[in-house]
Amino acid sequence: MQLYIGNKNYSSWSLRPWVLMTQAGIPFEEVRLRLSLAEGSEFKERLQAVTPAGKVPVLVDDGFAVWESLAIAEYLAEKFPALGLWPADAQARARARSVCAEMQSGFGALRTHFPMNIEASLPEVGAEVLRTRPEVGRDVERLTGMWSGLLREHGGPFLFGAFGVADAFFAPVVTRFRTYGVPVPEAVGAYMARVLDLPAMQAWVHDALAEQDFLDFDEPYRTSRG
Template sequence: MDLWIGNKKYLSWSMRAWLVCRHFDIEFTEHLVQLDGLADGIFKQTIQSMNPVGKVPILVINDFSIWDSFAICEFLAEQFPQKLLWPQDTLERARARSLCAEMHSGFSALRSYCPMNIHADLKELGQQLWQQHADLRNDLQRVEQIWELHEQTGDFLFGKFSIADAFFAPVVMRVISYGLPTNQKSQAYMNKIIQVPAIAQWIAEAKLELTSI
């Protein structure tokens, strides 16, 4: 399998699919295409040859393309059921999927005001945004409600690391970069997330991009 992604510093959806592959030890070949910001640049041309939408991530199996992080993760869960990418309990699995769908389609204020930028110190900007935008505060309040699940189930949202944690990992990156205020329960969850080896690897490799872009 070949996984096509963009810059690790910026692209949250690439991060989600990559984390699931790496954390669950699913063999894949990584292809990182640098963003160039051009409508007809190398990035768009390369990605559109596999995905007409022109966006990453894309999982390619024998010239068959699967795009969108949620679709990729569902495919991987079906292909590798023994790896338990979703919770085993039926109701917990349904809740985990619901949370991923909410992450997938919601939190527009958090996405708009605080795009992922790993290793950038944006705390001053974050303070301004926090004061100015009630919708941003509402989004983070909802995120913190979700993260409280880890207290009920163990270190992660459903006891062990799952697709759901991978979907919220980029939010952790945003909160850290922008210095958004969080309660102690959220801080405990974020500290656990950044210690996951696959996430630590992504962060380290994103840092290396600072000298290459």
Template sequence: MLRLHIGNKNYSSWSMRAWVLLRQAGISFEEKYVRFDGFDAGSAFKRTMSAVSPTATVPLLQDGDVTIWDSLAIAEYVAEQFPEKRLWPEDRAARAAARSAVAEMHGGFTALRSACSMNIEADLADMGRIIWRDNAGVRKDMERITAMWIQLLARYGGPMLFGEFSVADAYYAPVCSRIRTYQLPVPGEIAAYIEHVHQLPGVQAWIADALAEQDFIPMDEPYRSQR
């Protein structure tokens, strides 16, 4: 049985990618929740994760004696172990595009990720308007994301980025969540894609668990001092 270590569902965007990928694909796994209480070496989170991971981060996937400690590596491992799930597009060109889009998310869009931290439970539309007005980096990241999504949806026919659900949609699910939380402006076809992602059973299950946590963690709340 696969075991996936994750952090708080309300805040942990990297955990969401791996969890949604497995859940939406119908791959059985055991969830190991490790609460965020700090990221210094003495925190319970770091002590717990240091026992199983060389980086002491989440997500982390265990498959027997195999340990995978990076979200993109997890996606590749799962796609390799479960080829019948077709987690990457079958067409070679589409598969290359999907891997490129995922890699771009994995290593980029730092302005958006820094300014608009994931917070599923919160309504931060007012803060989103300020960020959009004042943060050119966020606007630039959103311009690139929007252009990419429009191109892929047009090329592959939707409703997912490559027609059917793939690693790419799992990877961009937290971006969709951020756009919803901060009410960042997007064109109609992008709003429709975000709604399709939001309604995926795997995403709905993650959101339901995030809302049920009721765990206010100040270090993950840059815009609120209390719920």
């Protein structure tokens, strides 16, 4: 299998299937493309050759392309059922799918004002945004409340016990909270530390810091590919 991704410092959507597959031990070939909106760029041309969506991430399995993070996660869960990427319990599995879908479609304020930038440390920006943008604060409150509740309900150490799709889906948010110095409850901070300590996350962060590739995208790209 091949996984097409963008820059590791910025591409939050790419992080989700990459960390899921790497942490679960699913073998794949990484195809990393420099993010670009320009028509005729290598990014556009390579992606349009494998998916009509023209966006990362894309999983290609023996010539068959699956795009969008949630669809990729579902495909992997069906292909590798023994790995338990979703919770075994039916209700827990439904709840995990619910929160992943909520992440996929929601939290627009947080995506816009706290774009993923792993190499940066911007607590002063985070404090100013939280002071002046109440909608971002509401997103943060929803996320931290959700995580706290799931950790209590399932006993940790991850959202549904063992590491799975839901943790991979929120991994980019964990990096955002760290970059912008977002204050969180103690239990949430401990959860974030466990996510960041995962070998797969450590590998992603290492590669992101090594890129030294500073991009300047317009707001529509950030928002649509949050």
